[in-house]
Amino acid sequence: MTTAGTFAEHLTALRLRRGMSQYQLALVSGMNHGTISKLCSGKRPNPHRVTVLCLADALRATDAERGHLLFAAGYWPDCPHVALTIARWEVDQQAAAASA
Numbered sequence: 836m837t838t839a840g841t842f843a844e845h846l847t848a849l850r851l852r853r854g855m856s857q858y859q860l861a862l863v864s865g866m867n868h869g870t871i872s873k874l875c876s877g878k879r880p881n882p883h884r885v886t887v888l889c890l891a892d893a894l895r896a897t898d899a900e901r902g903h904l905l906f907a908a909g910y911w912p913d914c915p916h917v918a919l920t921i922a923r924w925e926v927d928q929q930a931a932a933a934s935a
Contacts, residue, residue: 840907841877841880841907842874842877842880842881842882842887842904842907842908842909843874843875843876843877843880844877844907845903845904845907846874846875846890846904846907847875849894849896849900849904850875850894853894853895855894857871857872857875858871860890860893860894863893863894864889864890864892864893865889865893866886866889866890874886874890881908881909882908884905884908884910887904887905887908887910888901888905890904891904891905
């Protein structure tokens with residue numbers, strides 16, 4: 836999974852890798868199917884941190900996947916390794932933009 840991308844893209848990619856439908860994710864996470872649909876389509880781009888963590892748990896996300904979901908939703912990841920990877924990626928992106 837790359838660092839770039841929207842929360843909806845990361846959530847959808849992870850959900851599909853787990854072989855889950857939106858409905859199945861709603862059942863496992865205890866969330867409303869309409870909420871899952873809006874999150875996956877990007878109509879709800881800024882979910883609460885607790886929502887992101889709940890979805891990560893429901894999807895049995897690895898530390899890296901959890902970190903990418905958190906970052907895509909606008910939060911800093913809990914895992915130091917993922918946070919460092921994202922920080923390096925941001926520096927690389929800024930350097931690339933400055934040289935362009």
